[in-house]
Amino acid sequence: MGRTSLSVVFAGSGGSGAMTAGQLFLQAAAAAGYYGIMTQLFGAQVRGGESAALVQVSTEPVESPPDRYELFVAIDWEKIDQFAPEIPLDDGSIVICDPAAGQVPAAIAKSKARVLTVSFDDPAVTRLERALRGRRANVCAAALVATLIGLPSRHLDSALIKLLGKKSAEVFEANKRALKYGAQLAKTLPVTLALDDAAPGERWFISGNRAAALGALRGGVRFVGCYPITPATDLVEWLAPHIRELGGNLVLAEDELAAINMVLGASYGGIPAMTVTAGPGLSLMTEAIGLGVAAEIPAVIIDVMRAGPSTGIASKTEQSDLNIAIYGSHGDAPRIVLAPTSIGDCAYTTEWAVGLAETIQTPVLVLSDQAMGQASGAIPAPTRRPSPGKRRTETKAGEPFKRYAIGSDPNTPMPRPGTEGCEWVAEGLTHNEAGLPVSAAAAHAAQINKRAKKLAQIDPGADWGECWGDGDTAIITFGSGVAPAREAAIRRNKAGQATRVIALRLLSPLPRKALRDALEGTRRVVVLEQNHTGQLLQYLRANDAVPASTESMARPGPLPFRPAEILSRLIEERA
Amino acid sequence: MNLAVAEAQGCALKAKDFSSGAHPIWCPGCGDFGVLAALERALALLGRPPHEVVLVSGIGCSSRLPGYMNCYGFHGVHGRALATATGLKLARPDLEVIALGGDGDGFSIGGNHFIHTCRRNVDMLYIVMDNRVYGMTKGQPSPTTESDWDSELIPGGSRLPPFNPVAMAVTAGATFVARGYSGDPQGLAELIVAGSKWPGFAFVEVLSPCVTFRPEEFEWKRKVRHDGVLVENDRGAAVSAALSDDGFSLGILFRGKGPRVDHQPPTTTLAAIEEQFLLPSPDMA
Numbered sequence: 050m051g052r053t054s055l056s057v058v059f060a061g062s063g064g065s066g067a068m069t070a071g072q073l074f075l076q077a078a079a080a081a082g083y084y085g086i087m088t089q090l091f092g093a094q095v096r097g098g099e100s101a102a103l104v105q106v107s108t109e110p111v112e113s114p115p116d117r118y119e120l121f122v123a124i125d126w127e128k129i130d131q132f133a134p135e136i137p138l139d140d141g142s143i144v145i146c147d148p149a150a151g152q153v154p155a156a157i158a159k160s161k162a163r164v165l166t167v168s169f170d171d172p173a174v175t176r177l178e179r180a181l182r183g184r185r186a187n188v189c190a191a192a193l194v195a196t197l198i199g200l201p202s203r204h205l206d207s208a209l210i211k212l213l214g215k216k217s218a219e220v221f222e223a224n225k226r227a228l229k230y231g232a233q234l235a236k237t238l239p240v241t242l243a244l245d246d247a248a249p250g251e252r253w254f255i256s257g258n259r260a261a262a263l264g265a266l267r268g269g270v271r272f273v274g275c276y277p278i279t280p281a282t283d284l285v286e287w288l289a290p291h292i293r294e295l296g297g298n299l300v301l302a303e304d305e306l307a308a309i310n311m312v313l314g315a316s317y318g319g320i321p322a323m324t325v326t327a328g329p330g331l332s333l334m335t336e337a338i339g340l341g342v343a344a345e346i347p348a349v350i351i352d353v354m355r356a357g358p359s360t361g362i363a364s365k366t367e368q369s370d371l372n373i374a375i376y377g378s379h380g381d382a383p384r385i386v387l388a389p390t391s392i393g394d395c396a397y398t399t400e401w402a403v404g405l406a407e408t409i410q411t412p413v414l415v416l417s418d419q420a421m422g423q424a425s426g427a428i429p430a431p432t433r434r435p436s437p438g439k440r441r442t443e444t445k446a447g448e449p450f451k452r453y454a455i456g457s458d459p460n461t462p463m464p465r466p467g468t469e470g471c472e473w474v475a476e477g478l479t480h481n482e483a484g485l486p487v488s489a490a491a492a493h494a495a496q497i498n499k500r501a502k503k504l505a506q507i508d509p510g511a512d513w514g515e516c517w518g519d520g521d522t523a524i525i526t527f528g529s530g531v532a533p534a535r536e537a538a539i540r541r542n543k544a545g546q547a548t549r550v551i552a553l554r555l556l557s558p559l560p561r562k563a564l565r566d567a568l569e570g571t572r573r574v575v576v577l578e579q580n581h582t583g584q585l586l587q588y589l590r591a592n593d594a595v596p597a598s599t600e601s602m603a604r605p606g607p608l609p610f611r612p613a614e615i616l617s618r619l620i621e622e623r624a
Numbered sequence: 625m626n627l628a629v630a631e632a633q634g635c636a637l638k639a640k641d642f643s644s645g646a647h648p649i650w651c652p653g654c655g656d657f658g659v660l661a662a663l664e665r666a667l668a669l670l671g672r673p674p675h676e677v678v679l680v681s682g683i684g685c686s687s688r689l690p691g692y693m694n695c696y697g698f699h700g701v702h703g704r705a706l707a708t709a710t711g712l713k714l715a716r717p718d719l720e721v722i723a724l725g726g727d728g729d730g731f732s733i734g735g736n737h738f739i740h741t742c743r744r745n746v747d748m749l750y751i752v753m754d755n756r757v758y759g760m761t762k763g764q765p766s767p768t769t770e771s772d773w774d775s776e777l778i779p780g781g782s783r784l785p786p787f788n789p790v791a792m793a794v795t796a797g798a799t800f801v802a803r804g805y806s807g808d809p810q811g812l813a814e815l816i817v818a819g820s821k822w823p824g825f826a827f828v829e830v831l832s833p834c835v836t837f838r839p840e841e842f843e844w845k846r847k848v849r850h851d852g853v854l855v856e857n858d859r860g861a862a863v864s865a866a867l868s869d870d871g872f873s874l875g876i877l878f879r880g881k882g883p884r885v886d887h888q889p890p891t892t893t894l895a896a897i898e899e900q901f902l903l904p905s906p907d908m909a
Contacts, residue, residue, distance in 0.1 A: 082906035311711030
């Protein structure tokens, strides 16, 4: 048996092509049948900052960040000090670099990783050609690593066509030469990193953000109002042409206030609608989310979380928007909050969000995060779909229509404008059953109760979340915490320390019964979340949903949780 | 179009078909009563039945209007009526969408949306009932209030130059700009009909006095003049006219060109879109 996985970093200054190197390598590995993911490490600068592509390829599905990187390929050493502390290397790691780029910096050398030197510059290419057409060290580096794991060159060729096929013939030829040279270089290195054959299975190449966009389309979203914000922009960039191809609209709004209100307008018109944002945008949207709650307008809001508060770290991950997602808005404004449990599950959860929004006629927030949203790769095909949800629109002829009627079913019909005889006003003021503004205590209580009842009646069935294993230690987590928690649990189970992982897909309203069942037989419960205050644990405690002895494993982002960190904290906390 | 002639020809719909019968919260003498009457008349003349009309408003006295009419409505949050209306119209181009509200709602808290809605040129009408005061909160200066208007909050006046809605709309790219007066429901109804029929974004500023906090606005009936000059296409000339005008000339003041908003039918299927994600099995590659 050989090697089953490889973790590799392609690093360089912004503009060095490190991301392209990562994508090229990953696409080639995916074409050869492997699973894999790539996450991106960026600085705040648009150009010229630090950048690193963090890639894992494996014979089995892989989503957890690795404990350490086995291979570090330096396309150049500029800006390395800015991110070296965030890339774990050790004396078992290998660094591949070009002596022409200078000495190995201390920040990397101190890991005691083995250093292998190569020249990324093909001696067959003249200096003039290099000056004219660029170095292509990144393409060379990708080919080098691909060849080291044993990928046939045809997969590199096909990946190159996919990624850079639209460049001019001259540039493409230069890239092909760099590819060939990189493959030759690999044969000169005294290492072999050949991977075993991949396990068969239907695979998709997708990112979390694209999966969420696809889920929205699957759910029937045909209107999107949005404003650009990192790390959510690539979601709408993918969505824009496709929603139009399906006859829908995507509008670039003037700000997030407009985006969410456009969504409410479109949804009032009967078209499932969505907006996509990150923390600062969500803060701006909270007033209108309250309107969606009060006026009972379906809406999906995806928050690709990043480090906060305020502008925080725009390009890096955190899970600190849980409080604003669940509670943000004045007044009693309960809403639905979901979190995907994996990259592929972004499609499932977002499709479910659309169905829930339409059925319950209320805003539904989907808490993704940068680590999950901007991770892309070859994953098991997300073919499972939630059962669809539709909004009620039917009305009884002959009776005066009351949009906000109090009766046995709190989900009252919401006829589309254009339906004769049902003219109604979506109303954010406290209103009576007909929707007319009133300020009487009884009507206020009646409508608050109606809306609370809608949420209380939700039966998520098996969609509430996932529970893996039946160990007496349980890790409760959500979003991008799930993958490393599962990897940590697998290792503990192998060591005889039976551990289960509980991933909450439905965060609000809290599925108390399902969670209670999932915790059955546990003796130790820890809550893993990426924020400073322990927002999830506080929420679970407020709902009396976890034992008093529950431990917090909370820390802020932006560094991802790694399995080894979870394992060591499980030991520390106990001690 | 002459309303009297149209009514004599026997329109199928009457103004009262658009009345909900609810009693407005407005003070006796409020200009907004005139706007309500003009709107009901205009919609009857326009000929779209009540269930095909949606009124979208923000917050403030005038924004309560959708509740007083018999048609679909959306009474949203403060300042966002144009965004809501834009989303609705783009999603449902078959509907007659009319956004409305006051000067604080439209030009202060919603000022950014006003600018960008003018640019976007989505086919809908926006009626601003401008009384140059925040009435619902009992008398604070709004963006259109005269700089020396004395109030409890800002004694002696804000000393800020008043916002010029017509000049701003033309500058921002609006393609139809008009000014009406609530004391002239017939003339206002004609502007509303013309704005509704305009194939793009139509903005009608309505001088609508607040008799409670700005009783001096009673005098507007003596100040307004039906002498607005229509400028076609020349934005520079229209802005210049708007800036030199005293703000009381009525009529259609500008018509120009803007982007067309097209609605595309579907050209593919979701299954075809999903195919891009499927990795071929390695033997096939």
